[in-house]
Amino acid sequence: MTAPKRANRKEIKDKDFELIRAINSGRFDRFPDLVKRYEQKLYNFSLRMCRDAADAEDTVQETFLNVFRYLKDFRYETKFKNWLYRVTASTCIKKRRKSKFAPQRELSLDEFLPQDETEVPDRVPRWALMPLG
Secondary structure, three states, X not given: OOOXXXXXXXXXXXXXXXXXXXXXXXOHHHHHHHHHHHHHHHHHHHHHHHXXXXXXXXXXXXXXXXXXHHHHHOOOOOOHHHHHHHHXXXXXXXXXXXXXHOOOOOOOHHHHOOOOHHHOOOOOOHHXXXXXX
């Protein structure tokens, strides 16, 4: 069962609605205007949340990718800025969760290769031939 729509909903005034409607109607050339308007503010917000400049830059980039992808779903029920900051916060939280479980640094298999030909064993070690279990 869906909730009934409120007929007397207060209309929200937002200077971004015109720009969003233009982008949603196919004027994708207006998207850089939206980016310029908010990129520095979102970077500062992301820097406070992520506590790392590189992560903040990544968060801003991922946020604008998400905005471009999901702007058609914006419902004009709140100010665009509130929606945008919520998307940014969610993106930063997801990034922090991912990095929590990610390895500290990536290892290359080349690091495990012997540097000198004399280090290469001429036969398989005995422990490698033992059955598992």
